Every structure is written in C-alpha cells, then in structure tokens.
Amino acid sequence: MDKFIMFAGRQIPIAIPYPVFSYVNNTGPSFYKPDATLTEDRLVQMSLLRPDRRNYSWRARLTRTPEQLFNVPQDEVDMLGQLVHQIALHHDVTTDAATTFNVLCTRGLSTHFVVNYDGALYQFMDCYHVAWATGDNNAHSIAIDMNNPVYPEMRDSDPAAGMREIYQGKVNGSVKTMLGYTEAQYDTIKSRCWYARDLSRKGPRFGQDDAGLYRSAVRYDYCTDQSADITGEIGYGRRMDSAAQSRRKLFPADF
Numbered sequence: 001m002d003k004f005i006m007f008a009g010r011q012i013p014i015a016i017p018y019p020v021f022s023y024v025n026n027t028g029p030s031f032y033k034p035d036a037t038l039t040e041d042r043l044v045q046m047s048l049l050r051p052d053r054r055n056y057s058w059r060a061r062l063t064r065t066p067e068q069l070f071n072v073p074q075d076e077v078d079m080l081g082q083l084v085h086q087i088a089l090h091h092d093v094t095t096d097a098a099t100t101f102n103v104l105c106t107r108g109l110s111t112h113f114v115v116n117y118d119g120a121l122y123q124f125m126d127c128y129h130v131a132w133a134t135g136d137n138n139a140h141s142i143a144i145d146m147n148n149p150v151y152p153e154m155r156d157s158d159p160a161a162g163m164r165e166i167y168q169g170k171v172n173g174s175v176k177t178m179l180g181y182t183e184a185q186y187d188t189i190k191s192r193c194w195y196a197r198d199l200s201r202k203g204p205r206f207g208q209d210d211a212g213l214y215r216s217a218v219r220y221d222y223c224t225d226q227s228a229d230i231t232g233e234i235g236y237g238r239r240m241d242s243a244a245q246s247r248r249k250l251f252p253a254d255f
Helices: 040-049 074-083 097-106 135-140 152-157 183-189 240-245
Strands: 004-007 010-013 020-022 056-058 086-091 113-115 121-123 129-131 141-146 166-171 174-179 218-223
Touching (some): 004 020, 086 135, 113 183, 129 141, 135 141, 141 183, 152 174
Parallel strands (some): 086 218, 113 141
Antiparallel strands (some): 056 129, 113 121, 166 174
16 A cells, blocks of 8 residues: 555655554544544544544634645645645653554544654644644644653553663653653654655755754653643754664753
8 A cells, every 4th residue: 555644635645664544534533533443432422522533723814624635726725735834743641553543532632743653653634734733833833743652651551662772861841751752753754754744845944954953843742641842842853863873862852
C-alpha cells in the first residue's frame, strides 16, 4: 500500500519505514466521524463539551468542509502552505494512538497526527483544518502527538515498556523524570522531516540557522485522561533528526 498524508485533499506520498493509517481510507480514526470510533459513553462526554461533536475549525480564508476537500485549487494549497509555519509536538500520556484519539475527543481537543510507539503514523484529519491543540497558535500549526505514557509508574501498562528507557530532563523549564521515546518513533519523526518537507508544493516556512535550529516556533504540550496542559512555552527546537541520530531520547524534553 502506498504511504501518504492528506494535505488540502491531496495525497502527498511520504517515505517512512512503518505503516501509515489514515482517516481518509478508514484505516484509522477520524475527527470528522467520531461516532464511528467512540463508544457511547465517550460520545456523551464529547457532546457535553462539543454539542456538534466537532473538534476542529478553519484557517483564515480556507472554508471548505471535509466533504469539499477535492479538486482544491493550487492557490488554496499555496495559501495553506503560507499559513502553516509551526509544528506543535506533544507527548500524549497514553499507551497508544487509539487511546490518544479517544482522550482528545472527550476533552474537546484534536491533533493532525500521532506517531505511535511502534513507529506507525496515524492521521486523524486533513492539515487543511485547524486542530485544537495549541491554544492561540492553532491557526498556524500542524499538531503531532508523540505516543508516550511519560510517567515511569505507567511503565507496567505500556505496550512499549521494553522499548523505552527512563530519562531526566527539562520540560517547559522544570526538571522531569519521564519515559523516553522508542527507536521506531525516532525513525518516523526524522524520516526526511516529512512534516516540514512534504506538506505542500512550497511547504511551511521552515529553515535552519547556523546552530542547526529550526527558525520556526515549536510548542510542547501534553494531554492526559485526567487533564490537559496547553500552557507550554514557545521555543526553538533542536533539529529533530540530529536529536534522533545522537540517540538523545530526551527529545523533545531536552531544551
């Protein structure tokens, strides 16, 4: 099966070594059709926060509904490439991508992608629409969740427990002890930086300065089944592929 992500209704081929699951071919959950995945009790929880069961919105001057995402003219695709200039990375504090979807739905939040513990990439909605993940930065961001239970005490329930190590580093200015990411996750997130390179003809405005830092703000937040912390600071992230190549599993905690 060809691997691709959806950008303005277009299938953008990507090269990663693990499976890709997408809302568009029903191989993964969809924020456009939460009732197809959520249990009845979770649908009720979602409806209390979002009576219309919609956890996404529109970017400036881009107003197509999910059903209208076909034959999108190039000028709209270019506009989307100009509007998006941030990548929001979260650790999700769950055990797998399916649980991430469930938790986000019932908390009235959303994300575009999840990198599962086994390296599989899940896309829950088109990048054309705004994911509710980073507060005031939503309109200019593409949100990616890195699957990770985070807390060492959750290791026994983590299906990737044998693939993670425990590390200590700074998250938003304070020292944390947390579970690391898996090699498979690093392989996916660093695979030619698909999220920055392949998103449109022009792509989001990403570049690297002499210090190897992205000249684009990246936000680090997380959501859990009990709480959602969207107060993380905006900062410059070290190059993701360099972090992975040097096997610093603190990423994105070490800044």
